[in-house]
Amino acid sequence: MKTFAERSLVVLVVLALAAAGLARLGAGKPRPAGEDIVVTPEARAQTVPVPSGGDAADDPALWVHPTDPEQSLLLGTDKQGGLHVYNLDGSHRQLLADGGRPNNVDVLYGFRLEGHDVDLAVASMRGKALGAKLWRIDPKTRTLSDVTEGGIFKTFGGGEPYGCCTYRSATSGKHYFFINAKSGEVEQHLLEDAGQGKVRSKKVRTLRLKSQPEGCVADNELGHLYVGEESVGVWKFGAEPDAGAEGKLVAKVGEHGLTADVEGLTIYYARGGKGYLIVSSQGNDTFKVYTREGDNRFVLTINPKGGKIDDVSDTDGICVTSCPTSKQFPKGVLVVQDGHNARGKQNFKLYAWEDIAADRLLIDTRWSPRGK
Ligand code: CA
Ligand code: CA
Ligand code: CA
Numbered sequence: 350m351k352t353f354a355e356r357s358l359v360v361l362v363v364l365a366l367a368a369a370g371l372a373r374l375g376a377g378k379p380r381p382a383g384e385d386i387v388v389t390p391e392a393r394a395q396t397v398p399v400p401s402g403g404d405a406a407d408d409p410a411l412w413v414h415p416t417d418p419e420q421s422l423l424l425g426t427d428k429q430g431g432l433h434v435y436n437l438d439g440s441h442r443q444l445l446a447d448g449g450r451p452n453n454v455d456v457l458y459g460f461r462l463e464g465h466d467v468d469l470a471v472a473s474m475r476g477k478a479l480g481a482k483l484w485r486i487d488p489k490t491r492t493l494s495d496v497t498e499g500g501i502f503k504t505f506g507g508g509e510p511y512g513c514c515t516y517r518s519a520t521s522g523k524h525y526f527f528i529n530a531k532s533g534e535v536e537q538h539l540l541e542d543a544g545q546g547k548v549r550s551k552k553v554r555t556l557r558l559k560s561q562p563e564g565c566v567a568d569n570e571l572g573h574l575y576v577g578e579e580s581v582g583v584w585k586f587g588a589e590p591d592a593g594a595e596g597k598l599v600a601k602v603g604e605h606g607l608t609a610d611v612e613g614l615t616i617y618y619a620r621g622g623k624g625y626l627i628v629s630s631q632g633n634d635t636f637k638v639y640t641r642e643g644d645n646r647f648v649l650t651i652n653p654k655g656g657k658i659d660d661v662s663d664t665d666g667i668c669v670t671s672c673p674t675s676k677q678f679p680k681g682v683l684v685v686q687d688g689h690n691a692r693g694k695q696n697f698k699l700y701a702w703e704d705i706a707a708d709r710l711l712i713d714t715r716w717s718p719r720g721k
């Protein structure tokens with residue numbers, strides 16, 4: 350039988366070995382790259398607030414003018430009202446489909462309509478008419494006009510949609526939109542010239558997630574579709590209609606600080622297939638940046654801070670362009686919905702890409718959304 354002193358020594362040795370082991374484990378634990386990199390830009394501009402109170406502003410989209418960057422436009426949804434068109438200084442230009450309750454909006458370039466390449470905007474609609482609507486963007490007048498055949502594209506058998514995004518196939522040249530529902534269903538619709546200046550849509554595929562999605566974005570060059578499953582993470586699918594139904598979870602809630610809800614998704618395009626996938630991590634008011642290429646490696650966190658313009662929080666939709674737009678944004682711009690606008694109703698805030706990129710991220714102002 351061991352004495353008390355002997356037993357104590359054994360316990361001490363065991364404890365010391367365990368502590369050494371833990372210390373070794375801690376020291377050897379691989380630190381995920383970029384875990385500690387947080388960039389804190391301040392907004393350089395903001396839009397006038399949306400007219401509706403409460404949770405109303407939701408999703409922005411940027412349209413880059415074909416010849417004069419200064420003439421580019423920002424679209425933003427008021428999900429209790431209509432679709433708003435803004436100048437890049439945040440001033441208001443046009444209100445469309447008031448009462449149509451657009452939820453998400455996205456832009457498509459170079460759709461062949463009546464023999465001309467035209468640019469389009471698509472929105473998921475949750476007003477009296479449920480489905481999707483399509484507008485043609487006129488570069489001369491900088492106004493949008495409705496080109497939806499029949500006034501609305503029915504989705505989910507006449508049911509209610511939620512998020513949406515667009516896709517232009519680099520292989521076939523065809524134009525699509527993806528639209529999702531709170532049930533987890535995701536539909537892919539092909540767009541076709543219907544004559545008389547109108548466009549028709551045709552459902553070509555249905556995908557399924559287990560729980561509620563919303564934010565989505567497609568990579569027009571690499572052929573990927575990314576869909577955010579709000580409490581789970583970001584799924585990656587093939588964007589071609591024959592790509593099959595198998596998705597891969599490329600960003601998980603709980604990893605690298607990605608915090609539910611996963612909301613807006615957007616792609617920063619650079620030449621050579623490079624760039625970034627940016628995700629709104631709504632639960633901690635940050636934006637997570639992943640590589641666009643390869644297996645979407647985590648790069649860094651954007652946590653904007655307040656300055657002359659207040660900070661953003663509870664963000665839904667986001668959008669980014671690498672293209673020069675106005676003089677204020679000569680190297681690209683990130684647009685972020687703000688859930689709590691210091692000056693009143695919700696709005697969208699604009700960050701210069703160079704304030705985010707600094708010397709850590711690519712700045713490529715020569716990539717063209719029209720592929721030319
Ligand atoms: Ca919201
Ligand atoms: Ca949502
Ligand atoms: Ca912040």
Ligand code: CA
Nearest residue numbers: 660661689690
């Ligand atoms: Ca704010």
